[in-house]
Structure formats: structure tokens, C-alpha cells
Amino acid sequence: MTKQIHLTRRSPYYWRVTIxxxxxNIFGPDxxxxxxxxxxxxxxxxxxxxxxFDSAIEGFFLTHYDxxxxxxxxxxxxxxxxxxxxLPDMLVRLSRAPVASIALIRGRATGVAGIVPGGGPMARxxxxxxxxxxxxxxxxxxxxxxxxxxxxxxxNRSLPDAELDEFVDSLASRIASFDKRAISETKRxxxxxxxxxxxxxxxxxDVSFASIMRPAAQDRIKKLMExxxxxxxxxxNRLGYYVGQVGR
Amino acid sequence: MTKQIHLTRRSPYYWRVTIxxxxxNIFGPDxxxxxxxxxxxxxxxxxxxxxxFDSAIEGFFLTHYDxxxxxxxxxxxxxxxxxxxxLPDMLVRLSRAPVASIALIRGRATGVAGIVPGGGPMARxxxxxxxxxxxxxxxxxxxxxxxxxxxxxxxNRSLPDAELDEFVDSLASRIASFDKRAISETKRxxxxxxxxxxxxxxxxxDVSFASIMRPAAQDRIKKLMExxxxxxxxxxNRLGYYVGQVGR
Amino acid sequence: MTKQIHLTRRSPYYWRVTIxxxxxNIFGPDxxxxxxxxxxxxxxxxxxxxxxFDSAIEGFFLTHYDxxxxxxxxxxxxxxxxxxxxLPDMLVRLSRAPVASIALIRGRATGVAGIVPGGGPMARxxxxxxxxxxxxxxxxxxxxxxxxxxxxxxxNRSLPDAELDEFVDSLASRIASFDKRAISETKRxxxxxxxxxxxxxxxxxDVSFASIMRPAAQDRIKKLMExxxxxxxxxxNRLGYYVGQVGR
Numbered sequence: 001m002t003k004q005i006h007l008t009r010r011s012p013y014y015w016r017v018t019i020x021x022x023x024x025n026i027f028g029p030d031x032x033x034x035x036x037x038x039x040x041x042x043x044x045x046x047x048x049x050x051x052x053f054d055s056a057i058e059g060f061f062l063t064h065y066d067x068x069x070x071x072x073x074x075x076x077x078x079x080x081x082x083x084x085x086x087l088p089d090m091l092v093r094l095s096r097a098p099v100a101s102i103a104l105i106r107g108r109a110t111g112v113a114g115i116v117p118g119g120g121p122m123a124r125x126x127x128x129x130x131x132x133x134x135x136x137x138x139x140x141x142x143x144x145x146x147x148x149x150x151x152x153x154x155x156n157r158s159l160p161d162a163e164l165d166e167f168v169d170s171l172a173s174r175i176a177s178f179d180k181r182a183i184s185e186t187k188r189x190x191x192x193x194x195x196x197x198x199x200x201x202x203x204x205x206d207v208s209f210a211s212i213m214r215p216a217a218q219d220r221i222k223k224l225m226e227x228x229x230x231x232x233x234x235x236x237n238r239l240g241y242y243v244g245q246v247g248r
Numbered sequence: 249m250t251k252q253i254h255l256t257r258r259s260p261y262y263w264r265v266t267i268x269x270x271x272x273n274i275f276g277p278d279x280x281x282x283x284x285x286x287x288x289x290x291x292x293x294x295x296x297x298x299x300x301f302d303s304a305i306e307g308f309f310l311t312h313y314d315x316x317x318x319x320x321x322x323x324x325x326x327x328x329x330x331x332x333x334x335l336p337d338m339l340v341r342l343s344r345a346p347v348a349s350i351a352l353i354r355g356r357a358t359g360v361a362g363i364v365p366g367g368g369p370m371a372r373x374x375x376x377x378x379x380x381x382x383x384x385x386x387x388x389x390x391x392x393x394x395x396x397x398x399x400x401x402x403x404n405r406s407l408p409d410a411e412l413d414e415f416v417d418s419l420a421s422r423i424a425s426f427d428k429r430a431i432s433e434t435k436r437x438x439x440x441x442x443x444x445x446x447x448x449x450x451x452x453x454d455v456s457f458a459s460i461m462r463p464a465a466q467d468r469i470k471k472l473m474e475x476x477x478x479x480x481x482x483x484x485n486r487l488g489y490y491v492g493q494v495g496r
Numbered sequence: 497m498t499k500q501i502h503l504t505r506r507s508p509y510y511w512r513v514t515i516x517x518x519x520x521n522i523f524g525p526d527x528x529x530x531x532x533x534x535x536x537x538x539x540x541x542x543x544x545x546x547x548x549f550d551s552a553i554e555g556f557f558l559t560h561y562d563x564x565x566x567x568x569x570x571x572x573x574x575x576x577x578x579x580x581x582x583l584p585d586m587l588v589r590l591s592r593a594p595v596a597s598i599a600l601i602r603g604r605a606t607g608v609a610g611i612v613p614g615g616g617p618m619a620r621x622x623x624x625x626x627x628x629x630x631x632x633x634x635x636x637x638x639x640x641x642x643x644x645x646x647x648x649x650x651x652n653r654s655l656p657d658a659e660l661d662e663f664v665d666s667l668a669s670r671i672a673s674f675d676k677r678a679i680s681e682t683k684r685x686x687x688x689x690x691x692x693x694x695x696x697x698x699x700x701x702d703v704s705f706a707s708i709m710r711p712a713a714q715d716r717i718k719k720l721m722e723x724x725x726x727x728x729x730x731x732x733n734r735l736g737y738y739v740g741q742v743g744r
Contacts, residue, residue, distance in 0.1 A: 139426075171632075179610055189612070189696075192618075196441060204437060216430070364678050372689075374686050
């Protein structure tokens, strides 16, 4: 199996996890065990303090789920240690890991509209950006430029492309200079104040999966596929636009 | 009785609710049953996916309660299906309705300071814009321009007047093209993560009503009335300013 | 003992609490009883409606804890009426006091990184600015300019120096013109919706104190002291920079 998730140790304290599933960084069932290995390493390593997630693919940070994969490849995966399905399990574990994690998002980070999203976003996003804006993000389901994402509080900061790498590297290096125990204890308190309980996240996955299986969504996905979904090109480059056209 | 709340079906999926109580869109006890009919239709219709609330009155979206109405006209109204008083009942039901709702606010949306507001705002606003800014909004009780409201996260977006209609229409049409069940299931998850419990909203109404009845508020309202409150003119146009003068 | 906390009554309704511990407004154990007197007065006075906290020291609003003070001077202080340690006790009581409180922050408001902060910030800040930005504030632990603090929602507003006094005075005078009972009842509802429970705040102090006692933090503080920490000069003026250098 090709390596999609690359873990690089810039130092014992500062790691990078780079997503590399050409050509579009579509997330599939085969990505899950690889990402799980990275998360487990982050959870259990005694030295790492900060992890930056980035992408090796130009124009794409991480895109929607792989709708061409066989359903059994997803449904046959065992539940994770939290009792959640593998994808939300890993996201929850990363949230609680005793390190700082930073997403260096360069390029698209997409989902697919017309379905209920799964994995925790509906429990998390309203707590981050407020109810009204979260409703807009989910129900309008359009592309979202970085500057608007910053205004909404969806991302911490939107930076010019030329400054992004240095900015993130500087933050990560700074965090890496601090005491790991102080980082993990501080984060644990923030977790108590800000993480949704797992029981809010658990039902999202089943409802999301059921929504994908419904004829309305299958028809929508089929139409997008006919136009070039899952292939490099305009549909993936402007997915928000095409998602808005397909139901009219 | 004059029709104050107009429900227009732009399509089976996309409705408008237009508030039209000339000359100022003051909300009164006679508005309540009409708005209730609209909310009930939104809750029970099997096709509607998105509802835009707007105003037919230039300069005013929706203003404060009608302090000229007889108190019994308000207090005699029966509790709603949620067990809350009619106004908070409708607002709570709209929050939970299985559709997207959008407020197209053109013009003033006011309350009256010197009293405790009722209907749920104190339970809702701190969750939307944070404690510090919510305290400012309620305790300073001044007019709030749209751009500042956007910076505070009070509204999703502040737009130039010339762009507002097209922007909202485009959002609503887009939502109307999606699957109703996906919309309602997604919203239900967001509700769990972001709506205050009804028991936080219930006591607001009684405390608000009691605060209006106190001599301090009655005196304040009387002075505002003498200056032109409830009539078209400078007091209603710059209510924040006059509210700040009346207690000095 | 020198007076560090000055309570001035601009009117029976509008008070100022001015912090004056030259040369840097470092907060020490000897500040606690004085601040406690001010908080008690705010809690129990029957007329005061709004309190503005400001600083008498140019360039500094309120800085980190006094690491030169004897530890016993801090640990020997009795628990406050809430059952919390004196500093978080006072902050919690101020949050719940039946008045509006405004921090007029002119100059630095710092902590010290490499330790777990104490007193409630981790319970409070994620609720104010969201999880992602709160993690950045605590784990990156760098200086934060006012405009960025406003964009993050950390402060309500960032204003040009020349406008700050008049803006705050205008807000405070306006609030002082309203009904005290309406202010306190409104605030109590906002408290229910936005204050963290005391049991989230209680453990922060002990964990913070233990983190300061660890060799990693003691070494860090010692190095900073050698460079000029706790004295007027570049280390206190650019504490974020020096905190980022000391562990590399």
C-alpha cells in the first residue's frame, strides 16, 4: 500500500504529519489505518510537544471522503478505543492528545453537500464560531475563502501564501521550546472547557452514513461524478459551485 | 384585523415571511397570533427548506414591544406548546424548526433599555458572541451599526444595501436546492450543540415583565413617550441616543 | 503598607478601581487583600452600577505574579467565600457582582509562559474566543497586540490611545444612568449562560502552583530574572519575546 501519511520528526519535540494521496488528497478508508498510526504515535510519544499537519499536494489540503471506495472497506473497520467509529475516534483522540496540533491549511479543505456531515463537525463548529455562522457553513455548504474563515473564527488566522510556512514554523518552534507537561496540563483544562462530549459526536456518523445511502444523495453524487468529481479539474477545484448546481 | 405577517411561497421550498406593521414595525400582542400561524406553517409543511424573514417597512426591520397596548392583551395570551410564554415559545420553535431561517435585516432592530429584555436573548447572545460582548450589548444598550454587529459575530454578515437582497436570495435558493431531510438532520445536531435549554429562557420573560412594571421603567418609558417614542421621528430613528439621555 | 488599589467614586453609581504598584504593576500576595476590599465594596454597595478598572502605571495595565515574593505569603492566605483560593475567588466574585465591570487596558497585561496559568483563564477563554484561538493564546504564549485581541474576541474593542479614555467613560456614564436592578438581573441571566462553573476553576490553581514549583519552570524564571525580569526594561517590555528565547 502506498504511504499516504508521512510522519517527519523535525526534532524530538516538533513533528510534521504530511498528507499525500495524489492527485487530490481525497480521504479514503485506506487512509484511516495510516492516520491512526500517526495519531497513536502522537498520543504515546514521551517527547513530542507540537504536531503540524500539512499537505504534499498542491491546491488541496484534504478533501472529501472517497465515494469510489467500496462501502464495506469503510463499514468493516473496527471501532476505535473511544468506542467511536474510526474517523471520529481519531479526531477525538487528536483533540485530547497531550500536544499542540496545528493545521497548516494550504489549498482546499472540502466536504460534500446534500448529505449530513460525519465525524464531529456539527458538535464542534457551533462551539467555535457560534450557532448562526455554523448553520451557514453547513446548510449553505459553499466554498469559503480563508479571509472569511478567519472573520468567522473558523480558522485562527488567514495569511498570505508567502508568509504561511514561516508563520506556522515559528509558532511550532516556539511551542516546542516549552515544557511538555505544562502544555499537556494546560490543554487538558482547555479540553474540559471546550470539547463536546463524545456522546454528541457518536450519532453524527450513523446519520451521515445513512444520508449518503439515500437516493437523493446517491443521485447527487452520481451527477457530480459524471461532471468530473474525484478527478483533477474544475469540479474538484470549484466544488462549492458544482454542489450548488447539481440539485437545481 | 390588518395582516401584519405575510407568508409568501417563492417556491414550495423557499418561503418569505414579511413583517408589515406600519409605520415602525413595532411588535405588539396582536402580532403574536399572526406570527404563530407562520411558525406553525414552517414547522409542519413537508416541503419548505428555507425561510427568509424580512420587512416591508423602510428603515425598520422589527422594533421593540408595543408599550401602548393594554397589558392584559399580552398577559391573557395562552402559553405555547413548549410551555413557554407565546413570544419566547415561537422563537424557540423557530430555532428548532426543520428548516433554515435567515433574517434579512434592513433597518433598525431595536429593544428598550432600562429594562430586562425578555424572550431568550440573554440565554442566546453570550453563546453567540461571548460573555464580554454580550454584556456590552445588553448593559450599554446603544444602537449598533451593522459592521460592528458583524465584527462581534452578532450577525453573520453586514453587506452594502445594494448587495443585501441578491446575497440573501442566492443563499436561500442554494439551500432550497438541497435535500430537506439532510437539512433538518444537520440542523438538529447543531441545535444540540448550540441551543440553550428552555429552562434558561423561561424565567427571562417573567423577570422582564416585572422590570417593565417597576416605577423606574415606567417613568423612563413615559419620558420617552413625551419625546416621540412609538411615533415616526427622531426618537425611534435614534432610540439608542434617547435611551441614554432619559435617565441622566 | 503602600496603597496599591485605589477606589474612586466618580459618582455613587460609577466607580474606578486603579491599580498602582510601581514600577510595573506586578501582582503580588500583598495586592490580594487590597483588591479583596475593593471587590467586597463592589459586591455590597447598594448604589454602584458600573466599575472601571484602570492602571496608574504608564505602559502596564497589570502584569504577571510576583515571583520574588515569599511563597508562604501566597500559600498562607485563607480561602475566599466561594471556597476558591484568594485570587480566583476574587475574579469569580467580580464576575458575579451585580454591576457592570469594564477593564480599561492601556499597556501590557502579561502572564508567564512555561507554566500552567491559574485563576480561571482556561475555563473562561475558550468560552470567549473559541477552542482554537484559546489554545494558541495559552500554548504559544506570545505578546498579543490589541487589534489582534479584538479580532479574536479576547477584548471587546481595540481603540486608538487618544480615544480610549473618552470611549470607556462614555460607556460607563451611560450604564450608570440605568436602573441598578435591571443591570443586576440582566447580568445574572448572562452569568447563567456564560460563566464556567466554579468546579472547573478550582483545580487550575493547584496545577498552576505545582507547575511553577517544578524545576523546568524554576530554571526558566531564574534565567529570565538574570536578564532583567521584574525590573523596568526590555524583558518586561517585550516579555513574549524573552519567554520564547529562554527555553531554546
